[in-house]
Amino acid sequence: MFIEEHGRGPAVLLLHGVVEHTRSFRPLVEALEGSRRVLIAELPGYGRSAPFADPYDFVRVNALLEDELLARDVRECEVVGHSAGVYRALLLALGTRVRVNALVSLGGLAGVDAPVRDAFEGMAKQLRGGLQLGPIALDLLTAPGFAERSPESARDVLASIAGASMEVAASEYEGLARAPDLRPRLGELACAVTARVGALDKATPVAWSEALVRGVSKGTLQIVEGAAHCLLQEDREATVAAILAALG
Secondary structure, eight states, X not given: OEEEEEOOSSEEEEEOOTTOOGGGGHHHHHHHTTTSEEEEEEOTTSTTSOOOOSSOOHHHHHHHHHHHHHHTTOOEEEEEEETHXXXXXXXXXXXXXXXXXXXXXXXXXXXXXXXXXXXXXXXXXXXXXXXXXXXXXXXXXXXXXXXXXXXXXXXXXHHHTOSSOHHHHHHHHHHHHHSOOOGGGGGGOOSEEEEEEETTOSSSOHHHHHHHHHHSSSEXXXXXXXXXXXXXXXXXXXXXXXXXXXHO
């Protein structure tokens, strides 16, 4: 697993979501690298990292991530995750090998119920059947009218979903469908959690962030009106500022 690094200082790990290119974190990296050691994980099948052998297993991938962090002498860090990257961040924080001092969730999830698991399985089948995410991405991931209001940012959204093949994405969706539900374990988290979510998010609805904050002992919920799933493109400046504030 390849981990790209920028800057020096306390470690901050950035974890991307399904099919998401690490370039989507670019505004955040620019804001952090002057005072932090920023680590951007290229998860299996993305960038310079080899695909994970089937069946995809989020717990085993998390163990590989821990191995890579420890090999870089990262024994504690702050974590920012987007979408499914939040689930990975929670796995890391619930472990014992790397201490997580603060966690920021951008449109995240800790677990889902059976109908959503079935939907993830269905998405995997569609992707293997030739479904292309590009044509539906803006409708699914951004607020209505976003492309017309911010064409350059809309192009960034489309570029950000080119991080992996549809086969890799299908494997990840199947892995999410099988992944352990972390909601019953959220009370074990010692770190503070800031959950920021777009009010119009259809990919990871507000209710999922609400459940995450309810489950932890130190949680803050931030709902961004007028935005959907791609907060670093739709609400860039305010979201970067909120992350910096949450990390301290």
